[in-house]
Amino acid sequence: MPLGLGPLALAEQNAAAEEARTAPASAARPPSPTVAAAPLVSNNDTAEAAEEPEDTAEEPGPDSAEPSAAAGDAPAFVGLFAGKDVAVFRISGLPERQEVDDGAKIRIESDSPTALRIALINSADGSDLCELSAEVKGRSAVLDAGQPCFSSEGEGAIQAQLSGGKLVLQGDRLSMDAEGTLSVTLADDELEGKLSYSFKGKRQ
Numbered sequence: 001m002p003l004g005l006g007p008l009a010l011a012e013q014n015a016a017a018e019e020a021r022t023a024p025a026s027a028a029r030p031p032s033p034t035v036a037a038a039p040l041v042s043n044n045d046t047a048e049a050a051e052e053p054e055d056t057a058e059e060p061g062p063d064s065a066e067p068s069a070a071a072g073d074a075p076a077f078v079g080l081f082a083g084k085d086v087a088v089f090r091i092s093g094l095p096e097r098q099e100v101d102d103g104a105k106i107r108i109e110s111d112s113p114t115a116l117r118i119a120l121i122n123s124a125d126g127s128d129l130c131e132l133s134a135e136v137k138g139r140s141a142v143l144d145a146g147q148p149c150f151s152s153e154g155e156g157a158i159q160a161q162l163s164g165g166k167l168v169l170q171g172d173r174l175s176m177d178a179e180g181t182l183s184v185t186l187a188d189d190e191l192e193g194k195l196s197y198s199f200k201g202k203r204q
Contacts, residue, residue: 074110074136077167081106081174083201085120087150089158091184091193104199106176116141118167118176120149134167141167143178150180150195159183160195172203 085104089097105121107128114136120129130149134141143165150160165178175198182193 073139073169074113074116076139077108077116077136077141077169077174078110079108080204081108081199081201082204083174083199085176085197085199085201088196089150089182089193090195091182091191093191094184094193104201106174106199106201108174116167118143132162132165134165139169141169143167150197156184156186162195162197165197173201174203175200 082103082105084100084102086101087099089099091097101123103123105123107119107121109117109119111117116134116136118132118134120132121127122129130147130151132143132147132149134143143162145162145164147162148160149162150158152158160180160182162178162180164180165176167174167176177199178197180195180197182195184191184193
């Protein structure tokens with residue numbers, strides 16, 4: 001027993017030694033460095049971030065816009081156009097016949113952005129020779145196939161049907177080209193032929 005240690009001192013020393021033996025190993029290690037706490041984010045901020053995805057779409061530039069001629073051009077065709085037309089009738093077994101009208105007129109109406117109603121006007125009396133339908137495609141319109149026009153009545157009457165055609169609008173000027181088939185009954189004979197039609201005029 002070392003000098004100067006009484007019974008009470010020895011008891012305290014033994015208790016301290018016992019605590020050192022029974023203390024967990026983690027108590028002997030130095031405390032780990034403190035990790036900086038992440039900034040607090042409220043539930044509202046998280047919800048807003050989820051509801052507002054980043055908009056990466058680019059604004060359309062001037063080059064991406066559709067040409068003005070491609071959107072709703074049927075109204076641009078609507079109106080009365082006057083000018084000159086030429087109709088050529090070619091029937092097998094008969095001389096070619098050509099009709100030229102310097103006072104030709106075409107009236108165009110529309111019920112929708114893509115549909116036209118085209119009336120060819122008889123300059124002799126102002127009546128409609130025929131009414132045709134066409135589909136607008138930009139500054140042009142394509143005639144529907146299989147439409148009757150230029151038909152007549154009586155002996156040697158001509159039955160004509162347009163097989164196709166196109167109208168083109170440039171400013172106030174309209175051009176139209178069409179073709180079709182003809183049939184004529186003479187006595188007991190039925191003759192076949194072809195028709196071509198062209199018009200160039202200006203809005204009135």
